[in-house]
Amino acid sequence: MVKKGEIIEIKIEDLKFPNRGQSILEDKKIIVHNTLPGQEVRVRIKKKRKSKVEATLLEVIAPAPNQIEAPCKVFGECGGCTYQNLSYGDQLELKEKFVKEILADYDIDEVFEGVLPSPKIFGYRNKMEFSFGDSYKDGPLELGLHKRGSMYDIVDASKCMLVDKDFNKVLSAVLSFARKRGYSYYHKRTHEGFLRHLVVRKGIKTRELLIELVTSSQGTLDEQDFLEAVKELDLDATVKSIIHTKNDSLSDVVQEDLSKVLFGQGFIYDEIKGLKFKITPRSFFQTNTLGAEVLYDKVSEYAGSDSAKQIFDLYCGTGTITQILAKSHEHVTGIEIVEDAVKAAVENAELNGVENARFICGDVMEEVSKLDSKPDVIILDPPRDGIHVKAIDKIIGFNPEVFVYVSCKPTSLARDLPSFLEAGYEIKKVCCVDMFSNTPHVETCVL
Known part of the structure; x- marks a missing residue:
């Protein structure tokens, strides 16, 4: 009989939406997030209930038969992606499996038309919200995405593959500017600090860029230095708007108490199906x-x-x-x-x-x-x-x-x-x- 905290080895047999790997342990279902069928894994027992056991992934001992090497160096550590370690064809098959299982009561097999692929597998996002923080307690200032399973630690996203190179160039420039100025980041536990988020939006069809720096009111932004840090970048898109937004909300969401347009018009345009849309x-x-x-x-x-x-x-x-x-x-x-x-x-x-x-x-x-x-x-x-x-x-x-x-x-x-x-x-x-x-x-x- 396994106990809470015990470390064991199991083989993942199935995968349920959205990322719940499953196997059988002592006649009970055991769930391990962020695993693939066929993987042999080392896990720590987290919770024991009457019908199931939950465990935390510690190590993949042996890969799944269809597993590939993820192209992103921080995959597995970063919370942005889940299935970079599968070919795109396998990803589409997995999503079809998820939907069919969830809608199993409605007998959709005869009317199901499949999963239409994204025109772009990488670099497809037109918006990204990056967070300021550190990668470990009291570490240097970082700007990126949250670590998988963490609300606090930040992973370097300067080479994120879900966005194109313009996003990564802006991120790197803003982080360099912030470190140079010695700005602090906003701590979610103490509600103290200055830098909160960087929002980048890009018109994919129009090649227009909007950059928004979100801070608390607990500091003063050197607006001229900030403008110089991002306006001089060699980008594919044209920077149309740079905005400074103050947000003193206690919750970790991007919202505005006060916004100031530092450069440009405060919005961009993009196009879908021949129609033009204004994006703030x-x-x-x-x-x-x-x-x-x-x-x-x-x-x-x-x-x-x-x-x-x-x-x-x-x-x-x-x-x-x-x-x-x-x-x-x-x-x-x-x-x-x-x-x-x-x-x-x-x-x-x-x-x-x-x-x-x-x-x-x-x-x-x-x-x-x-x-x-x-x-x-x-x-x-x-x-x-x-x-x-x-x-x-x-x-x-x-x-x-x-x-x-x-x-x-x-x-x-x-x-x-x-x-x-x-x-x-x-x-x-x-x-x-x-x-x-x-x-x-x-x-x-x-x-």
């Missing part, structure tokens, strides 16, 4: 621009080509899907709770000359009750946690011909689907789009 530091915009085009093509296909259709786009964000659908349909109504996103949606629609779309700011649960028109199609692209239980019946009550559900978390999708099936709808098609290569995440589109 807080704008929601799919992080994989080229992958988003693949996803939106699938959404448009599922919505149908009848130009007379009235469409509701619920949880519309900045209105990307809304405007794309408005090009080939009579009228589209978008609803979004985030006020800044709705303002951006209205502005982007004007920028693109889209006149047959309107945007409503409010909670979907409340706003759908106020709509008097009957939609032929409803697009659902809710947050990761899915549709609020109090909203789903109201949405189904519109009784459209077609629902298109876009989900970034298949477990939330699996929870919501019964409501549609009980109302008489059938699953006609399911297709996944890999927007996040080298991670377990995938977008699932259901007609």
Whole structure:
């Protein structure tokens, strides 16, 4: 009988979403995160429960048969990637397995159209939030991503492969500037210190760059030196905006109490499917621009080509899907709770000359009750946690011909689907789009 804290060796037999390796130990399921089927591993028993045991990975003794060497030197230490040690083909097969297992109760095999690959496997992200900190207690200032399983320690991300070289050059320049000036970083435990985050956003189609330095108010930024540190860089993109944001929130999220544009216009533009979109530091915009085009093509296909259709786009964000659908349909109504996103949606629609779309700011649960028109199609692209239980019946009550559900978390999708099936709808098609290569995440589109 194993005990908590005991170190044992096991072979991983299976893998469950998102990264839970499994095996059998003493007739119980044992779970070890961040492992692969076929790996022989050394683990420490962390928790023992009636039905399962949880263990922490200490060492991979023998690799999995299909395991490859990860190209990133900090893979395994950094929390940014999970499956760089699998070929891209194996990653897509794994994501298909995850989705099919999670939706196993809905018998989707006959209607499943596969996982569409990301146009780019590396360097696909158009946004990255880097954190200031140290890689070990009282170590030198670092700027990068969180270590796997840690809220505090930071891994050097100056050669991160999820973004292109412009991001890495900006990161290195800002870290060098901060070290030279002797700035402290904001400590999450004591809530003391100055530097918090570096946000970089890039227009993939427009090659425009936005750089935002987020600090607390517990210090003074040398604005001129900071501008010189980043404006003189040899970049592929053109720096269009440099912003200093102060954030004194106790939580470790990027938000603004006060923002100052140090250079440029305070925003950038990017393009999707021939439409132009204004992107501010807080704008929601799919992080994989080229992958988003693949996803939106699938959404448009599922919505149908009848130009007379009235469409509701619920949880519309900045209105990307809304405007794309408005090009080939009579009228589209978008609803979004985030006020800044709705303002951006209205502005982007004007920028693109889209006149047959309107945007409503409010909670979907409340706003759908106020709509008097009957939609032929409803697009659902809710947050990761899915549709609020109090909203789903109201949405189904519109009784459209077609629902298109876009989900970034298949477990939330699996929870919501019964409501549609009980109302008489059938699953006609399911297709996944890999927007996040080298991670377990995938977008699932259901007609």
